Amino acid sequence: MFCPDYEGKICYRCYRENWINLSPVIIENCRKPSPGMINFLIQFHAPITDALMVGDRPEDEGAAQAAGIKFMLANEWRNQ
Numbered sequence: 001m002f003c004p005d006y007e008g009k010i011c012y013r014c015y016r017e018n019w020i021n022l023s024p025v026i027i028e029n030c031r032k033p034s035p036g037m038i039n040f041l042i043q044f045h046a047p048i049t050d051a052l053m054v055g056d057r058p059e060d061e062g063a064a065q066a067a068g069i070k071f072m073l074a075n076e077w078r079n080q
Contacts, residue, residue: 001037003030011037033062038069 008031011022013026028036042048043068051069054077057066064071 001030001041003048004035005031006031008034008036011040032057033066035063035067038063038067042067042069 001011003011008029009023011026011030013020013022022040026036026040028034028039030036038051038053042051048067048069051067052069053064053067053069054074055061055064055071056074059072
């Protein structure tokens with residue numbers, strides 16, 4: 001998923017074959033560190049206890065904290 005605008009109102013989910021505009025579905029701010037995209041994924045795909053966000057920026061960690069999920073730096077995740 002990604003949010004291409006700075007206001008956090010546009011959000012896309014990418015698939016191998018295409019992409020879907022989720023902007024009409026997600027009502028929360030999607031721009032990190034807001035947790036909109038993460039909350040959407042947790043609601044429809046994974047229990048919060050199983051969720052882990054891997055990222056390389058402070059905004060990534062902030063979004064994980066706001067959503068109440070675990071966070072791991074990308075370098076640590078790649079080295080495991």
